[in-house]
Amino acid sequence: MNRAHPYMANSTEEAKKHMLNAIGAATVDDLFEQIPDEHITSRRFGLPEPLASEVELKRHLTGVLGKNEHCEDNLSFLGGGTWQHHVPAICDEIWTRSEFLTSVWGTGSSDLGRNQAWFEFASQLGELVGMEFVGLPVYSWGAAVGHSMRMATRMTGRGRILVPALMDPQRLDVARTYAGFPEQEGHIEIAYVGYDPATGRLDLVDLESRLDDGVGAVYFENPGYLGVIEDQAAEIARMARAAGAETIVGVDPTSLGVIVPPSDYGADIAVGTTQPLGIHMNGGGGVGGFIATRDEERYAREYPTLQVSLTDTTHEGERAFGLALFQQSSYGSREDGKDWTGNSVYLWAIANAAYMSVLGPAGFEELGGAILRRSHYAARRLAAVPGVSLPWRAGFFKEFVVGFDGTGIPVAEINRRLRDHGIFGGRDLSSDFPDLGQSALYCVTEVHSRADIDRLTAALEEVTR
Amino acid sequence: MTTNGLRKYHAAVWDEPLVMEMGAPGRRGQLFPVDEPDLGSVVGDTSDLIPESLRRGRPAELPELSEPEVLRHYLHLSQEVLGMMGISLFGTCTMKYNPRVTEALTRQPFVAGTHPDQDVETLQGTLEVIHGLDRMLRDLTGMDQFVFQPGGGADAAFLHATVTRAYHEARGDLAQRREIITTAQAHPCNPATAAAAGFEVITLPLEEKGYASVEALRAAASERTAALMVNNPDDIGIYNPHIKEWVDIVHSVGGLCFYDTANFNGVMGRIRARELGFDACMMMLHKTFGAPKAGGGPAVGAYGCSEDLAPYLTAPVVIRGDDGAFAIEVPEHAGSTQVREYLGNIPVIIKAYSWLRALGAAGVKEAADLSLLANNYMETRLLQIPGVSKGLPHLDEYRMEMTRYSLGELTEETGVTTVDVANRMVDYGVDAFWMSHEPWFIPEPFTPEAGEMWSVEDLDYWIDVIAAICEEARTDPELVKTAPHNQPIHRVVGSGLDDPDRWATTWRAYRRKNGLEG
Known part of the structure; x- marks a missing residue:
């Protein structure tokens, strides 16, 4: 029986013979003549026997992956770096098109459509954050923070970056990896600015004491990792500027229909996540990041990313897209380029573009409003549960801290009990932020109905009783 | 047929406007619930939930379109992408068939709808796949541990540069070991990530035999050497037969050896990086292992290393307990080698796992x-x-x-x-x-x-x-x-791409620079 592999057209004896004859080689092994014999492994490979038919393969994969539970058959309040939002069906319809899915590199003419979609990603994101220069996406929000710190350090010649003490530990770890070790030249020192325990916002007295001529940038987030809206944003940017430092602001784009863009309060560099813009959570594999600034050479010439720009063709008036400032990328200049770039999440940028255009200005405003109302409703309901307390009951977007010290039950145990109700409780903060006691970060978005929140409240009342 | 016997072809030409030029005021492509009963009476005015100084008054200038308009716009753009619709023999990227069975499966809620912070008991399927792929890649390379956190091949090279940094730092000689050696044929991401991780880069030139000589490496290697980062075979198709000696030379001065296995497709099933002496290697799951190129990701640079280097990984590692259940272990040394958030691009990992399961050892060698x-x-x-x-x-x-x-x-x-x-x-x-x-x-x-x-x-x-x-x-x-002639636009000239008065990465910048505001 002919069992040529379905993924490999030439896995028939005829094709192999045809090619061997044309080459004039006796055996396939002859073609590997460059590899010395002693490099060839003598140990057999132990991969499992193939599941060559799609019917077997699918049965196996479905069996394994079916062991997962997920946020559609459970009620989830997890956020903190990956968020559950509604993904409009047309986003999936668009990025799954084989033309986009499998595109390679091409030419500016033959892959015009993809390049245009990328430009539309940058243009629309630029509108949300109020910036005119936007790069193609980077790996994640953490990577965007890392690169932007390095940009600011190169621009200012100053090697210290101030970040909020209340920062996503993972995002911070990525930023620290980009910073390097003190023994190294060009190392970036990361210093932490405390917060006001009464509000969760940055402690400006502490900030003032840390600002000096060694600070290259002040990084803060709006909303912060724990959901708090930073209403001192303009003052922070003013203080940074007075000290000669850049202001880098991390934002969640889903907030930008209701919160002013970071450019309005003095951000020099805006960074953030692209995942909430029409990308599924994918177990954390939905993350992506962006970097945006004013369109000034000082910033543009420090970008590590690829940037798609409108440009021209050989025919007058014809519109095309090309890569701006390609030479400063690692593709153009190897180790002399700005940081490095490579494959990133460019397909997601197309889904992001579709998401932003299907929402439009009114969609973002409505989305922000829906998130605000639901999350604040949830906060009020949860605050009324005996033993539960909210350190910051107002001034947050989408996420908020819920304290369980008063219940006498650890968050881990509460979340375990909630699972029996088909609920994934908020992210346990107790080990990352011990100052906050037994607390959890709850995320409420447009996907949660009032009934969902009431169900959570009832379940919490029961499991903490 | 054309006169030279080739097929007739012409790309789709839609002359598609930018999405920002389309639509009309008031159109909507997506509505969100506004009238949740009684929510307003509990939380008050929505605008009061935002501090006054930060309320967005002026809406973002996004297009206003109905849903079908958006769909058709992007379908038109998709039709203006040639890529793999034709024949793509794009060297260095190993264009593969991307099996649609995993494209379909990874869009299911049991993958797409999972949150990375769910309790591990609820993510056993994902963890089993990660664990399984780790084991299969260990088998193919001889390495002792794989992680999938890097978001692409370059990110895996960066991970290696940071692992190198952490390794030497722990030995107290990072200040001395400031150099990473690579070759002119190595992918640009190797020197670039080495530099980004704070190292000086020494690039060995191409020589007569198609690779840098052993003598050149010997002259470059010293007590300042932190690591070697090389591809083999290179993009010219040359395999360096002295690679074991190279590894020995670098090891003899105390450096680490990283095998950028971007060009794995020709050697898989025949050699193992670890058996050649390498301390670490990288596999591109979005190329060699059948996951889509996707125009540049989502991608995974699977990073494998020896047990000596494994302690320097800060990416979460999936382990299997005695009870058969899978768990996530987060190593120490946080903040020194974490290159991205979470476990990695899960759908890409699943696609690579599936590809290997579909081929088995014989299929890998056959490929x-x-x-x-x-x-x-x-x-x-x-x-x-x-x-x-x-x-x-x-x-x-x-x-x-x-x-x-x-x-x-x-x-x-x-x-x-x-x-x-x-x-x-x-x-x-x-x-x-x-x-x-x-x-x-x-x-x-x-x-x-x-x-x-x-x-x-x-x-x-x-x-x-x-x-x-x-x-x-x-x-x-x-x-x-003057080609192309059968494409939606003529040849891109790209004048102004490096000119601050002309480049425009957003429509707003373009309008401002070309006096189109208003």
Whole structure:
């Protein structure tokens, strides 16, 4: 029986013979003549026997992956770096098109459509954050923070970056990896600015004491990792500027229909996540990041990313897209380029573009409003549960801290009990932020109905009783 | 059929406006619930939930479109993408078939709808796949641990540079070990990530035999050496037979050795990086292992290392307990080698796992065999085309899974360059070839990689297109120099891309710079 592999057209004896004859080689092994014999492994490979038919393969994969539970058959309040939002069906319809899915590199003419979609990603994101220069996406929000710190350090010649003490530990770890070790030249020192325990916002007295001529940038987030809206944003940017430092602001784009863009309060560099813009959570594999600034050479010439720009063709008036400032990328200049770039999440940028255009200005405003109302409703309901307390009951977007010290039950145990109700409780903060006691970060978005929140409240009342 | 016997082809031309130029005030493409009963009475006015100074008054200037308009716009754009719809033998990227079974499965809620912070008990399926892929890649490479956190091959190279940093820091000699050695043929991400991790880069030049000499490496290696980062085989198709000696030299001075296995397709199932002595290697799941290229990710650079280096990984690792349940272990040394959030691009990991399960050991070797067969088959035909020569022609052994060629002779004779040929190929519905990474050693280079998916007929057609264009270069060079002619737009000139007064990465910047505001 002919069992040529379905993924490999030439896995028939005829094709192999045809090619061997044309080459004039006796055996396939002859073609590997460059590899010395002693490099060839003598140990057999132990991969499992193939599941060559799609019917077997699918049965196996479905069996394994079916062991997962997920946020559609459970009620989830997890956020903190990956968020559950509604993904409009047309986003999936668009990025799954084989033309986009499998595109390679091409030419500016033959892959015009993809390049245009990328430009539309940058243009629309630029509108949300109020910036005119936007790069193609980077790996994640953490990577965007890392690169932007390095940009600011190169621009200012100053090697210290101030970040909020209340920062996503993972995002911070990525930023620290980009910073390097003190023994190294060009190392970036990361210093932490405390917060006001009464509000969760940055402690400006502490900030003032840390600002000096060694600070290259002040990084803060709006909303912060724990959901708090930073209403001192303009003052922070003013203080940074007075000290000669850049202001880098991390934002969640889903907030930008209701919160002013970071450019309005003095951000020099805006960074953030692209995942909430029409990308599924994918177990954390939905993350992506962006970097945006004013369109000034000082910033543009420090970008590590690829940037798609409108440009021209050989025919007058014809519109095309090309890569701006390609030479400063690692593709153009190897180790002399700005940081490095490579494959990133460019397909997601197309889904992001579709998401932003299907929402439009009114969609973002409505989305922000829906998130605000639901999350604040949830906060009020949860605050009324005996033993539960909210350190910051107002001034947050989408996420908020819920304290369980008063219940006498650890968050881990509460979340375990909630699972029996088909609920994934908020992210346990107790080990990352011990100052906050037994607390959890709850995320409420447009996907949660009032009934969902009431169900959570009832379940919490029961499991903490 | 055309006069030269090739298929008739013309790309779709939609003359599609920018999405920002489309629509009309008031149109909506997506509504969100506004009237949740009684929510308002509990939380009050929505606007009061935002501090006054931060309320957005002026809406973002996004387009206003109905849902079908958005859909049709992006469908039009998708039709203006050639890529793999034609034949793409894009060298260095190992174009593969992307099995649609995993495209479909990974869109299911049991993958797409999972949150990374769910209790591990609820993520057993994902963890089993990660664990399984880790074991299979260990088998293929001999390494002791794989992590999947890096978001691409370059990110895995960066991870290696940071692991190198952490390793030497722990030994107290990071201040001394400031150099990373690479070669001119290594992918640019190796020197670039080494520099970004704070190292000085020493680049060994290409020499007579197609690789840098052992002597050059010996002269460069010293107590300042932190690591070696190399590809093998390289993009020219040359395998460095002295690679074990290289590893020994670097080890003898206390450096680490990283194998950028971007070009794994030709050697998989035959060699193991660890058996050659390497301390770490990287696999591109979005290339070699059947996950889509996706125009540049989502991708995974799977990073494998020896047990000596494993303690320096800060990416979460999936382990299997005695009870058979999978768990996530987060190593210490946080903040020194974490290159991205979470476990990695889960759908891409699943696709790679599935690809390996579909092939098994015999299939993996078969794919490598077919890659070399196809490449050398192409070589016999391509070298018969006047104007095409082999890069480094004095090296006449069979090349690995790809060969770099030169069109230098054609250019000399006709003035038609490799860029011209690339732009003409797309007129025949064939994706432009990859030319070369920087630096270009070979004049007017092009680098096709046949891989195992394309049929002999596809390869023949691709070669016929190159032959036809070389013929056109002699009979009608202007036709090639002004190509493309069958695409939605003419050749991109790209003037102004480096000019601050003209570049425009957003529509707003373009309008401002061209006086179109208002």
